[in-house]
Amino acid sequence: xxxxxxxxxxxxxxxxxxxxxxxxxxxxxxxxxxxxxxxxxxxxxxxxxxxxxxxxxxxxxxxxxxxxxxxxxxxxxxxxxxxxxxxxxxxxxxxxxxxxxxxxxxxxxxxxxxx
Amino acid sequence: xxxxxxxxxxxxxxxxxxxxxxxxxxxxxxxxxxxxxxxxxxxxxxxxxxxxxxxxxxxxxxxxxxxxxxxxxxxxxxxxxxxxxxxxxxxxxxxxxxxxxxxxxxxxx
Numbered sequence: 001x002x003x004x005x006x007x008x009x010x011x012x013x014x015x016x017x018x019x020x021x022x023x024x025x026x027x028x029x030x031x032x033x034x035x036x037x038x039x040x041x042x043x044x045x046x047x048x049x050x051x052x053x054x055x056x057x058x059x060x061x062x063x064x065x066x067x068x069x070x071x072x073x074x075x076x077x078x079x080x081x082x083x084x085x086x087x088x089x090x091x092x093x094x095x096x097x098x099x100x101x102x103x104x105x106x107x108x109x110x111x112x113x114x115x
Numbered sequence: 116x117x118x119x120x121x122x123x124x125x126x127x128x129x130x131x132x133x134x135x136x137x138x139x140x141x142x143x144x145x146x147x148x149x150x151x152x153x154x155x156x157x158x159x160x161x162x163x164x165x166x167x168x169x170x171x172x173x174x175x176x177x178x179x180x181x182x183x184x185x186x187x188x189x190x191x192x193x194x195x196x197x198x199x200x201x202x203x204x205x206x207x208x209x210x211x212x213x214x215x216x217x218x219x220x221x222x223x224x
Contacts, residue, residue: 033212042119042201042214043158056211091158095212102146102205104212106158 002026006092006107013082013114021077021110025094033104034067034077035091043091049075082114118142121202121215128222134189136218138202146205147178147185152217153198161200162187192222 005024013019025032031050035043046065047057051072060067064083069075079086089109095102119140128134138147149161162169164176164185178185185202199217206213 035214040219042121042216045211045213048211056209093158101163102212103148103160103163104158104203105160106150108157111155 004092004094004105004107006090006110008110009108011110011112013112015083015114016081019079019082019112021090021092021112023075023077023092023107025073025075025092026096026105029094029096029105030072031095031102032069032075033091033093033095034075035093036088037091037109038088046077079112082112084114087112087114117216118206119202119204119213119215121200121218123218124216125219126221128192128220130194130222130224131191132222134187134192134196134220136187136189136200136202136220138185138187138215140183140185140202140204142204142206142208142213144204144207145180146207146212147176147180148203149174149176149185149187150201150203150214151198152201156198158201189220192220194222194224196220197222 033048034046037043047060047067049069064080067077091109092107093104095104122137150158162176164178168177173190175188201217203214
């Protein structure tokens with residue numbers, strides 16, 4: 001089966017610019033996660049969806065970040081006005097509960113540098 | 116507050132030595148997973164171990180939920196085992212998957 005696909009792989013911005021990240025999860029996975037992974041740190045959850053509904057976005061900086069999953073399949077994460085502190089890798093993962101297990105499958109990530 | 120803590124932060128081994136990685140957590144969970152990540156690479160699930168001991172090849176994980184800890188043992192380490200090992204768990208109260216900061220493993224020839 002195809003894995004989780006993310007694009008672009010890299011993005012370089014000046015502060016104040018906008019950027020969008022796109023994620024295509026594994027077909028049939030109802031849950032989709034966006035994580036931010038600063039260099040040499042573990043992934044930090046930004047937002048996650050079950051189908052098209054946002055389940056938790058409490059860690060998403062709502063003034064500049066937004067995320068949608070309109071049809072419960074692909075998802076877009078947008079940064080409206082990037083800051084240097086947003087420099088990180090943005091990871092998308094999808095999952096589906098089977099047999100009491102909720103295993104996450106990750107995409108390759110988008111590495112963002114804000115200058 | 117770091118809800119999932121991993122130790123050591125980094126570990127250097129000679130090839131063929133064994134490694135013991137620890138994960139402790141303060142949240143309620145029954146879903147514990149271990150992931151591996153090469154530098155610049157994607158996270159790959161290694162083991163799913165909500166309780167007891169699970170083995171996959173040279174990897175053995177032991178989880179004691181009552182004591183809120185999980186460990187990952189790597190036997191006979193190889194140079195290709197180098198990378199970052201992360202533990203993750205689902206917070207059953209908040210239904211979200213939380214990661215530790217990882218253990219960076221370097222295996223030298």
